[in-house]
Amino acid sequence: MKRSFIRIVGGLIALLSLFAVLNFSTTPAKAETTYQIATDSTFPPFEFANSHNKYVGIDIDLLHAIAKDQGFKVNIKPTSFNAAVQSVQSGQMDGVIAGMSITKEREATFDFSKAYFMSGVVMAAKPNGKVTSLKQLRGKRVAVKTGTSGAQYAQSIHKKYGFKIVTFDESNDMYQDVLTGNSAATFEDSPVMKYAIRQGTKLKIYTKPALSGPYGFAVKKGHNQKLPRMFNNGLADLKANGEYARITRHYLGAKGSSDTTSDRTFLGLIKQNKGALLSGFEQTVWLTIVAIFFATLFGVIVGLLGVVPSKFCNGISTTLIYIFRGLPLLVLALFIYTGIPSLTGQKIPAFIAGIITLMFNEGAYIAAFVKGGINAVDDGQMEAARSLGLPFGKAMRRVILPQGIRIMIPSFINQFIITLKDTSILSIIGIIELTQTGKIIIARNLEGFKVWAIVAIIYLIVITLLTWLSNWVQRRVRL
Amino acid sequence: MNEKIKVKVTNLIKNFGDNQVLKGINLEVHDNEVVVVIGPSGSGKSTFLRNLNRLEAPTSGSIVIDDTDIADPKTDINKVRENIGMVFQHFNLFSNLSVSENIMLAPVELGKATKEEAAKQAKELLARVGLESKYDATVQSLSGGQQQRVAIARALAMNPNVMLFDEPTSALDPEMVGDVLGVMKQLATQGMTMIVVTHEMGFAKEVADRVVFVDDGNIQEQGTPDEIFNHPKDPRLQNFLDKVLNV
Numbered sequence: 249m250k251r252s253f254i255r256i257v258g259g260l261i262a263l264l265s266l267f268a269v270l271n272f273s274t275t276p277a278k279a280e281t282t283y284q285i286a287t288d289s290t291f292p293p294f295e296f297a298n299s300h301n302k303y304v305g306i307d308i309d310l311l312h313a314i315a316k317d318q319g320f321k322v323n324i325k326p327t328s329f330n331a332a333v334q335s336v337q338s339g340q341m342d343g344v345i346a347g348m349s350i351t352k353e354r355e356a357t358f359d360f361s362k363a364y365f366m367s368g369v370v371m372a373a374k375p376n377g378k379v380t381s382l383k384q385l386r387g388k389r390v391a392v393k394t395g396t397s398g399a400q401y402a403q404s405i406h407k408k409y410g411f412k413i414v415t416f417d418e419s420n421d422m423y424q425d426v427l428t429g430n431s432a433a434t435f436e437d438s439p440v441m442k443y444a445i446r447q448g449t450k451l452k453i454y455t456k457p458a459l460s461g462p463y464g465f466a467v468k469k470g471h472n473q474k475l476p477r478m479f480n481n482g483l484a485d486l487k488a489n490g491e492y493a494r495i496t497r498h499y500l501g502a503k504g505s506s507d508t509t510s511d512r513t514f515l516g517l518i519k520q521n522k523g524a525l526l527s528g529f530e531q532t533v534w535l536t537i538v539a540i541f542f543a544t545l546f547g548v549i550v551g552l553l554g555v556v557p558s559k560f561c562n563g564i565s566t567t568l569i570y571i572f573r574g575l576p577l578l579v580l581a582l583f584i585y586t587g588i589p590s591l592t593g594q595k596i597p598a599f600i601a602g603i604i605t606l607m608f609n610e611g612a613y614i615a616a617f618v619k620g621g622i623n624a625v626d627d628g629q630m631e632a633a634r635s636l637g638l639p640f641g642k643a644m645r646r647v648i649l650p651q652g653i654r655i656m657i658p659s660f661i662n663q664f665i666i667t668l669k670d671t672s673i674l675s676i677i678g679i680i681e682l683t684q685t686g687k688i689i690i691a692r693n694l695e696g697f698k699v700w701a702i703v704a705i706i707y708l709i710v711i712t713l714l715t716w717l718s719n720w721v722q723r724r725v726r727l
Numbered sequence: 728m729n730e731k732i733k734v735k736v737t738n739l740i741k742n743f744g745d746n747q748v749l750k751g752i753n754l755e756v757h758d759n760e761v762v763v764v765i766g767p768s769g770s771g772k773s774t775f776l777r778n779l780n781r782l783e784a785p786t787s788g789s790i791v792i793d794d795t796d797i798a799d800p801k802t803d804i805n806k807v808r809e810n811i812g813m814v815f816q817h818f819n820l821f822s823n824l825s826v827s828e829n830i831m832l833a834p835v836e837l838g839k840a841t842k843e844e845a846a847k848q849a850k851e852l853l854a855r856v857g858l859e860s861k862y863d864a865t866v867q868s869l870s871g872g873q874q875q876r877v878a879i880a881r882a883l884a885m886n887p888n889v890m891l892f893d894e895p896t897s898a899l900d901p902e903m904v905g906d907v908l909g910v911m912k913q914l915a916t917q918g919m920t921m922i923v924v925t926h927e928m929g930f931a932k933e934v935a936d937r938v939v940f941v942d943d944g945n946i947q948e949q950g951t952p953d954e955i956f957n958h959p960k961d962p963r964l965q966n967f968l969d970k971v972l973n974v
Binding site: 642 | 780782805807808809811813815819820821823824833836837878881882
C-alpha cells in the first residue's frame, strides 16, 4: 500500500512538472515580436473595457498605434495595477502601461520611456460645496486608490492639512465612499476624474492639478531595452502625424467617448454586458471544475497519508494541512503568481497559478475531512478486517474507505460550493472570472450597486445548481 | 485431547505506557482443546486474547502458534492471522457489505477461493450457523445474535485452526445468547481449538476442557471445570465465583 501511495505522489509531481513544461511551450511565441504588456483593468480613460468588452483607452490606443508604427506586436493583459507592476518586476510580463507616473522611486526598479502624458492630481468632492478646498479637510477622511499619484499626494500633505487617508483598490469603491459621505473628498489624476464625472459620477473637481506627473511606459530595469526605445520613436511619429492628438481628444475632448447615453436599467445592463458576463461566468465555472478535480486529488492523497501507519507520512500530512489551511487564499495566490516567479524566473500563467492556489488551499481542507472521515469509521472494522489476514491496504480499500467516503460526502459538497466562491479571490491575479468581470464593467459605467447585484444573482444561481447536482449524487451513493 | 501443543505463550508482558496490564503470562493450549478464560473486568483477559493475533503488540515474551513466534516483529502477521479466527464482542461486521460479502471478502481478496467457490462456501457456513435465509441481507437488518453468528461464519471462511472469542455474548440480549453459544458448542465438538474469554459460566462448565482464571494481569489458577468451579483454591477465584454465581 505504501508503495502505491508513493506512486500516487510521484504522479502528482509528474503532473506539476507537466504544468511547468506547458509554461515553457507557451512562452517561445513571444520571442518573435509579440510583447506581453500588463495594464490596469480599471483606469478609464487610459484603460478600460468598452461595452463590447474590448479594452480601449488612451494607453491602449497609443500602444497599438506605436506598435503598428514600429512594427512589433503586443498582447495586452489587463489586471489590477499592483499585479501589473509586480508581474513586470517578476518577469511574468515584458512591459507595463497603466497611467503609471514616472517617479524617482520607480526609476530604481524600472526603465521608463519618455513621458507620453502629463497629468496632475485634483481633489474632487460632493458638489454641495461643503468641502471646496484642501484646508477644509481637517479631521476628515480622504479616499485614494492604492499605488496611484493621488495616494502619494495625499500622503505628502495629510499632516499639513490634518486629514485621514483611506485606500481602495477600485476607483468605483473610492468614489462611492465620497458619495456616501464616509470620506469628504478624493484625490485622483485629473483626466481620470474628469472621465468619471462625465460618466455620471456626482462629484465636482475643486482644485487645480497638483504634483504634475508625467506618465511613462515601463519595463523591468535592465530588461527588454528595445521596447522603451521603440516606444519613444513611435511616440514621436504619432505626435508628428497628428495621431497622438486625435487619440487624446477622443477620450478627453468635449465630445469624447462616453457611455452615459446607454440604458442603465438592470435589463439594459445585462444586455450590454451579456458577452462579458457570460465569458466571466464560463471562466468561473471552468476554474471551479478544474480546481475541484486537482484539490480532490491532492486532498485525498494528503488525507490518506494522514492515516497510514507511518509516523513520517502522518507528519507530512499534518504539516501540509497546517500550512495550506493556515495561509489566507489571497496571500497564497499572490505568493504563487508573483512571489515564486520573481524567485525562479519561471513564468506561471494566471490561470494555472489560480488552479495551483485552489488545489493547495481547498485540498488542505479536503485532506482534513478525508482524514477525519476515515478516523470516524469504528476501529472495530479495521481490527476485524486485519484479524482475517487482510493487509492494511486491502482493508482500507474494501472496508474503511467505502464507509469513510459516505461520511465525507456532505463535506465534499460543502467544499465544492466554497471552491466556487473562492474563485472570486483569484480576480486579484487578473483572472477575468465573474468577480473581475464585475469590477471591469463597473470601472466603465460606475453602476456599482446594479452590477454587483447581477453578479451576486449569477453566483447564487450556479450555487443552487451545484447543490441540486450534489444532492442528486448523494442520493445515488447512499445505499 | 491431543498432546500436540498448538499455542505456547511464554512470559508475556504488555505495558500501556506505565501501566503493566499483562505481567508475565505462561500458557499452553493443545490441539483441539477448548480453553475458557474467566476473570473480573480489567483483569487483562481481553488484552491477553488480542495479543494472540497481535491486534496488540506484546511488550515482551513470546507467543508461538504452530511453530511461528508471532511476537517476533519479523513474522508476516497477515499470513499467521489467516489461520487464527477472531470473534469480537461487538461483532464488527463490515457495514458496507452484505452478509454474504462479509463472509466472502477475505477468501476472495487473499486468493484462497474464486468468487464462485467463496459464494458456495458462504452458503454452507450460513447454513451451519442457521442463517441460510440471510445470504443477501444487509448487516443492519440483522439482530445482534444473528450478526454474531455471521461473524463466526466470516471467521470460519478462512478455515482457521484456532478460534479466539472475545466476550462474544456480552453485547447480546439474553434471548440471543443461546443461539451463539450453540454454534460455539458445535464448533467445539467438531474439534476446533478455541480460546474463549467469557462471562458465561454455564458454557465454561459444559464445554471447556480447561478453565483459566486471570486476575491482575496474570493467571492465578487453572484446571478442569470441576476443579475451578467446585474446588477453587485461590481466594480471589473463590471471591470472583461467589460474585458471579450467587446473584
